[in-house]
Amino acid sequence: MIVWLRQHRNALALALRRLAGAPVNTLLSLLAIGVALALPAGGQMLYSNARSALPGLSASPQISLFMAVDAKSKDTQDIAERLHRFDGIASAKPVSREVTLARMKAGAGLAEVLEALPQNPFPDAFVVNPRDERPEAMEKLAAELRKLPRVEHVQLDSAWVQRLDALLRLGRTAVLLLALLLGVGLVAITFNSIRLQVLTSRAEIEVSRLLGATDAFIRRPYYWFGALQGLLGGLVAWAMVFGATVWLRGPIFDLASLYRLDFALAPLAASDAGLMLVLAAALGWTGAALSLHETTADN
Amino acid sequence: MIRFDRVSKRYPPGIDALADVSFEAGAGEFLIVGGHSGAGKSTLLKLIAAIERPTGGAVLVNGQNVGALARGAIPFLRRNIGLVFQDQKLLFDRNLFDNVMLPLAIAGFAPREAARRVRAALDKVGLLSREKAMPISLSGGEQQRLAIARAVVGRPGMLLADEPTAHLDSDTARDVAAIFHEFHQVGVTVIVATYDQRLFPGGRQVRLDHGRLAA
Ligand SMILES: Nc1ncnc2c1ncn2[C@@H]1O[C@H](COP(=O)(O)OP(=O)(O)OP(=O)(O)O)[C@@H](O)[C@H]1O
Numbered sequence: 199m200i201v202w203l204r205q206h207r208n209a210l211a212l213a214l215r216r217l218a219g220a221p222v223n224t225l226l227s228l229l230a231i232g233v234a235l236a237l238p239a240g241g242q243m244l245y246s247n248a249r250s251a252l253p254g255l256s257a258s259p260q261i262s263l264f265m266a267v268d269a270k271s272k273d274t275q276d277i278a279e280r281l282h283r284f285d286g287i288a289s290a291k292p293v294s295r296e297v298t299l300a301r302m303k304a305g306a307g308l309a310e311v312l313e314a315l316p317q318n319p320f321p322d323a324f325v326v327n328p329r330d331e332r333p334e335a336m337e338k339l340a341a342e343l344r345k346l347p348r349v350e351h352v353q354l355d356s357a358w359v360q361r362l363d364a365l366l367r368l369g370r371t372a373v374l375l376l377a378l379l380l381g382v383g384l385v386a387i388t389f390n391s392i393r394l395q396v397l398t399s400r401a402e403i404e405v406s407r408l409l410g411a412t413d414a415f416i417r418r419p420y421y422w423f424g425a426l427q428g429l430l431g432g433l434v435a436w437a438m439v440f441g442a443t444v445w446l447r448g449p450i451f452d453l454a455s456l457y458r459l460d461f462a463l464a465p466l467a468a469s470d471a472g473l474m475l476v477l478a479a480a481l482g483w484t485g486a487a488l489s490l491h492e493t494t495a496d497n
Numbered sequence: 498m499i500r501f502d503r504v505s506k507r508y509p510p511g512i513d514a515l516a517d518v519s520f521e522a523g524a525g526e527f528l529i530v531g532g533h534s535g536a537g538k539s540t541l542l543k544l545i546a547a548i549e550r551p552t553g554g555a556v557l558v559n560g561q562n563v564g565a566l567a568r569g570a571i572p573f574l575r576r577n578i579g580l581v582f583q584d585q586k587l588l589f590d591r592n593l594f595d596n597v598m599l600p601l602a603i604a605g606f607a608p609r610e611a612a613r614r615v616r617a618a619l620d621k622v623g624l625l626s627r628e629k630a631m632p633i634s635l636s637g638g639e640q641q642r643l644a645i646a647r648a649v650v651g652r653p654g655m656l657l658a659d660e661p662t663a664h665l666d667s668d669t670a671r672d673v674a675a676i677f678h679e680f681h682q683v684g685v686t687v688i689v690a691t692y693d694q695r696l697f698p699g700g701r702q703v704r705l706d707h708g709r710l711a712a
């Protein structure tokens with residue numbers, strides 16, 4: 199056990215020395231790996247930001263129904279009852295114009311404007327949860343609701359949320375696909391750098407075998423080399439994504455405030471970064487294993 | 498300790514390096530393998546360390562048929578054999594100390610104990626003061642002695658040396674030969690392949706002639 203640990207420590211030290219011993223090669227490999235990993239990692243960063251920028255947007259779709267501004271409360275009462283009897287409606291929550299006014303007054307910077315208005319500019323409204331949430335069914339329901347008297351406007355709230363959701367899911371798939379492809383690339387990069395190393399260490403490998411080295415002893419430093427190269431490449435990728443986040447944060451914040459959104463670009467989540475580093479090391483190890491399988495099998 | 502039982506070795510494409518060779522060497526023996534160039538001396542040593550496998554007969558080392566050893570068992574056989582190769586096989590990318598350290602690193606020795614042994618081995622062959630030098634800066638005889646230090650550093654029970662005195666002037670050759678006698682004296686089984694048997698008086702002679710044992 200102690201011997202085993204010691205040999206791993208020696209192999210790790212040797213791998214580090216080999217990385218440091220060929221700084222130009224190492225730098226190029228790390229950059230290649232870094233770029234390969236930064237693309238999916240950056241995609242993941244943007245994806246999770248997009249997700250968190252849309253808080254509380256439940257994917258469960260709703261329909262907003264607005265009365266005319268000059269509708270009487272009698273009219274609203276009337277609509278409430280009719281909605282209650284509607285077949286395609288699961289529930290309908292009334293939102294009175296007073297409540298809306300109060301909420302808007304509490305909100306950012308609008309209080310004075312609203313105070314200055316002679317009367318409440320908001321209409322009574324209902325939030326309708328349909329029974330059938332498929333887009334076609336909802337369009338049909340909305341059309342029927344539009345025919346009701348004193349109803350000014352009917353809006354399918356979450357059609358766009360659904361569309362955005364689908365878009366994000368597509369983005370998510372693209373990120374995964376990219377990660378898969380570039381993961382294969384990482385394995386290939388490691389495969390090649392290990393192959394070159396084995397070729398240049400032919401003499402050392404041969405002599406070590408003659409002096410009683412096991413396959414494990416011969417291969418250990420290369421496994422470490424692959425894993426370390428992957429890990430360091432992962433750190434480079436993380437640094438690239440972090441740099442991009444910092445760089446984009448200002449412009450995106452400005453853009454968001456134009457739309458009155460309080461949104462700051464968040465860096466790659468620690469869990470995602472950790473996962474990336476572990477995967478990078480594992481892929482480097484895999485590349486080394488494949489390369490060693492090919493280059494040191496029979497001598 | 499070592500037994501060759503009707504051993505033959507045919508290299509592709511049909512070169513008979515050894516044919517029907519049988520002999521025995523006991524533990525602690527000093528065996529000199531002689532013969533002309535191409536007689537099969539190196540092949541005989543390689544069979545003992547399982548660097549080559551016999552194509553006929555059996556090579557037994559400590560009762561183990563080394564020709565039939567599984568690939569995974571060979572390293573452990575070699576760790577108990579000190580090998581001095583005809584072409585030395587030194588590593589020129591590292592200094593003397595690290596060259597001699599290699600067998601101990603392979604066996605997983607603790608660093609301090611290993612360093613102590615490396616220095617003792619270098620001291621034994623008179624190269625301790627040059628431990629930081631690179632092998633390329635050594636003379637032929639010094640390289641030969643470095644190869645011996647690496648072979649003995651793990652304190653193996655058996656020492657196999659292939660032409661350890663080739664290309665050396667007679668004084669240096671005598672110094673190198675004396676080192677083998679010292680190891681024999683402390684109980685190590687020594688087998689030396691050489692053209693020049695006179696350098697190793699007191700050893701038992703085995704002569705090869707075109708791959709066959711000459712009586
Ligand atoms: N790997 C090999 N492939 C083919 N033939 C070989 C191989 N190794 C040795 N031989 C042949 O086997 C014969 C014995 O070779 P070996 O190296 O055992 O001789 P040797 O007695 O050590 O000679 P020397 O004194 O010149 O070192 C020679 O004819 C040689 O050409």
Ligand SMILES: [Mg+2]
Nearest residue numbers: 538539583659
């Ligand atoms: Mg020879």
